[in-house]
Amino acid sequence: MSVLDEFVFGSPLYTAGACLIAFLIYKATTYTDIPHIKGLPEIPGAWPIVGHLLKLGEDHATTCEKWWRQYDHSVFQIRLGNTRAVVVNSFEDARKMLVGHQSALIDRPKLYTFHGVISSTQGFTIGSSPWDDSCKNRRKAAGTALGRSMMRGYFPMLDLESYCIVRDLERDSNNGATEISIRPYIQRYALNTTLTLCYGIRMDTVYDTLLREILHVGSAISLLRSASENYQDYIPVLRYLPNNKKNAYSKELRGRRDAYLNLLLDKVRVMIDKGTDKPCISAAILKDQETKLTGVEVSSICLSLVSGGFETIPGTLTSCIGSLATPEGQIFQERAYQDIKQHYPNTEDAWTNSYQEEKVPYLNAIVKEAGRYYTVSSMSLPRKTVTEVMWNGARIPPKTMVLINAQAGNHDTDHFGPTANKFDPERWLEDTSEGSTFAEKPSQGLAHLSFGAGARACSGQIMAQRLLYSSLIRIISSYRIVASESEPPNTDYIDYNQFKTALVAIPRDFKVKLIPRDKEGTEACLASAKARTSEFYKEE
Numbered sequence: 001m002s003v004l005d006e007f008v009f010g011s012p013l014y015t016a017g018a019c020l021i022a023f024l025i026y027k028a029t030t031y032t033d034i035p036h037i038k039g040l041p042e043i044p045g046a047w048p049i050v051g052h053l054l055k056l057g058e059d060h061a062t063t064c065e066k067w068w069r070q071y072d073h074s075v076f077q078i079r080l081g082n083t084r085a086v087v088v089n090s091f092e093d094a095r096k097m098l099v100g101h102q103s104a105l106i107d108r109p110k111l112y113t114f115h116g117v118i119s120s121t122q123g124f125t126i127g128s129s130p131w132d133d134s135c136k137n138r139r140k141a142a143g144t145a146l147g148r149s150m151m152r153g154y155f156p157m158l159d160l161e162s163y164c165i166v167r168d169l170e171r172d173s174n175n176g177a178t179e180i181s182i183r184p185y186i187q188r189y190a191l192n193t194t195l196t197l198c199y200g201i202r203m204d205t206v207y208d209t210l211l212r213e214i215l216h217v218g219s220a221i222s223l224l225r226s227a228s229e230n231y232q233d234y235i236p237v238l239r240y241l242p243n244n245k246k247n248a249y250s251k252e253l254r255g256r257r258d259a260y261l262n263l264l265l266d267k268v269r270v271m272i273d274k275g276t277d278k279p280c281i282s283a284a285i286l287k288d289q290e291t292k293l294t295g296v297e298v299s300s301i302c303l304s305l306v307s308g309g310f311e312t313i314p315g316t317l318t319s320c321i322g323s324l325a326t327p328e329g330q331i332f333q334e335r336a337y338q339d340i341k342q343h344y345p346n347t348e349d350a351w352t353n354s355y356q357e358e359k360v361p362y363l364n365a366i367v368k369e370a371g372r373y374y375t376v377s378s379m380s381l382p383r384k385t386v387t388e389v390m391w392n393g394a395r396i397p398p399k400t401m402v403l404i405n406a407q408a409g410n411h412d413t414d415h416f417g418p419t420a421n422k423f424d425p426e427r428w429l430e431d432t433s434e435g436s437t438f439a440e441k442p443s444q445g446l447a448h449l450s451f452g453a454g455a456r457a458c459s460g461q462i463m464a465q466r467l468l469y470s471s472l473i474r475i476i477s478s479y480r481i482v483a484s485e486s487e488p489p490n491t492d493y494i495d496y497n498q499f500k501t502a503l504v505a506i507p508r509d510f511k512v513k514l515i516p517r518d519k520e521g522t523e524a525c526l527a528s529a530k531a532r533t534s535e536f537y538k539e540e
C-alpha cells in the first residue's frame, strides 16, 4: 500500500465516510412506508429490499400461522418489501381488530399492479377500493341489492340455477355410472347468479365460450392480486425493469375484461331499447331509476358482484362436496338427508322450499362448517388503518396495512377446540346423540372469519349462504355423493388448494359418483322445475 493509500484508507474521515455510506445503503434498503411499530413484535430474519417476502413463500397464510405458533405472538409486524404490515392470526384477536376497531380499519390499501394497471379503466371493485364517498355509495348500493329484503326478487333465479345444476349432473353422471368433476357446474351456478343480478343475463351451457372467458380472466386477475405473486407492488424498482412481463400480462387481462364487461352492458342497452330487459342492477341504473352513480361506479358494482362470487362460491361448495363424499363424510350426508326428510317428507317440497328459507339445521351446519374449514380467501382482503389503533400498548399509526389471517383464526384450537382442524358440521349443532332431532346452537355473534367482519365485511354474505344452502338441499336430496377411488378429493384445509398464490383458493380437481337416492322422485322434481323455470331469464 502506498503512503497515499495508507493516508486515505487509514484516516478516521475515510472510516466515517464508509460508515455513513453503509448506513445510508442500509436505510435505503430497509426503508418502509411506516416506521417500525414500537411494542409490536417483528418476525426476525427480514432481508434488505425484500423484507419478509421471500421467507413468506407462496402461502402467506400458512407461513404466518406457523410464525404465530413458533414465536407465540398472534399479532406481529412484517415487512413486505417497502411496506410494513401488521398480521393478526388468532380468532379472538381478528375479531377484536375487525369489530373493536371497525372505523379505524375501514380503508383498503392501493396496490400498484391491481389498482394502477388492471383497474385503471373500469374502476376498482368495492373490495379493493379505499374508503371515500364513492366507495361508500357503491357499498351501499351493493348492500341494498344483496340484502335479506331483496332475496324474494331472486327466487326465480335461485330456482332456475339450482335446477340447472341437478339437470346437468343427472344427464352427465349416467345414473351413477360415470364419475364426474363437480366444479364446472358450480362455477356456472355462481357466475350465472351474479350475471343475472347485474345484467339480467345468464348462460345455459357449462362450457359456454363467454362463461369460460369470464372465469379464465377472473381467475388470472385473482392470481395477480396476491402479495406472493406481485413483488413489484412492494419492491418498486421491479416495475421499471425492461420488458416487464407482469405489466404486459396485466394489460392484456384488462383488455379482455373490458371487452366482456362492455359486451354485457351493451347487451343490456339493446334489451332496454327493445323493451326486453330483465330487472337487474345495470338496467335500473341505465334507466336512471337509481341513485346518482356514475358509469364507472355502475361498472365497479357489477364487477364487484361478479368477481365477489364467482370463485368464492365454487371454492367453498366444491370443497364441501369433496368432504361430504369421503367415507367420514357419508355419515354427515346421511344425517343431512335424514334432517331434510324430517322437515320435508316429500322431496318435491324440499325442492320447492329450497330457496325461500334456510330451515334445515343440519344443512345450515354444513354451510357454516364449509365456510369455516375451507377458508377460500385465506388472508381475507387487506385493510388499512385510517386512524391510530392502540394495540396492547403499541400504537399502530394511520395508513398501516393490516392483514387478517382468516385461515389461521378459523383453525384456532383455542377458539374451536382440539377438533379445529377437522371438517365437522356437528360442531354447530346441539347434542346429536341417537334419536335426538337436530338443532342449531344459538348464534354467538361472529361464527367464523371467512366473510371478514366489521365495516368492510363481505357484502354478499346472505346471498352466499343462500346459494350454498339451496344447491346443497337439492343435490343431497337427489344423490348420495361418493368420492372416486382413483381421483379422490383432497380434504386438507391447506392442501386442497392447488394455487397457493391466488387471492381465492382453487380446489384441486377430483371426481365423485352420484348415486340416485330416489330416481323417480328426482325426475319428477326436475320435470316440475323445468316447467316452472322455462320462461325465466330467456333472451328474447
Ligand code: HEM
Residues within 6 Å of the ligand: 126, 127, 128, 129, 139, 142, 146, 194, 304, 305, 306, 308, 309, 312, 313, 316, 376, 377, 380, 381, 382, 449, 450, 451, 452, 453, 454, 455, 456, 457, 458, 459, 460, 461, 463, 464
Ligand atoms: C363463500 C362465498 C364468499 C366468501 C368466502 C367471501 C369472502 C369475502 C371476504 C373475506 C371479504 C373481505 C371482508 C373483510 O375485509 O372483512 C369479502 C368482501 C366482499 N364480498 Fe364476499 N365472499 C363471498 C361471496 C360473495 C358474493 C356472492 C358476493 C356478491 C354477489 C360478494 C361480494 C363482496 C363484496 C362487494 C365485498 C367488498 C366489501 C367491501 O370492501 O366493503 N361476496 N368477501
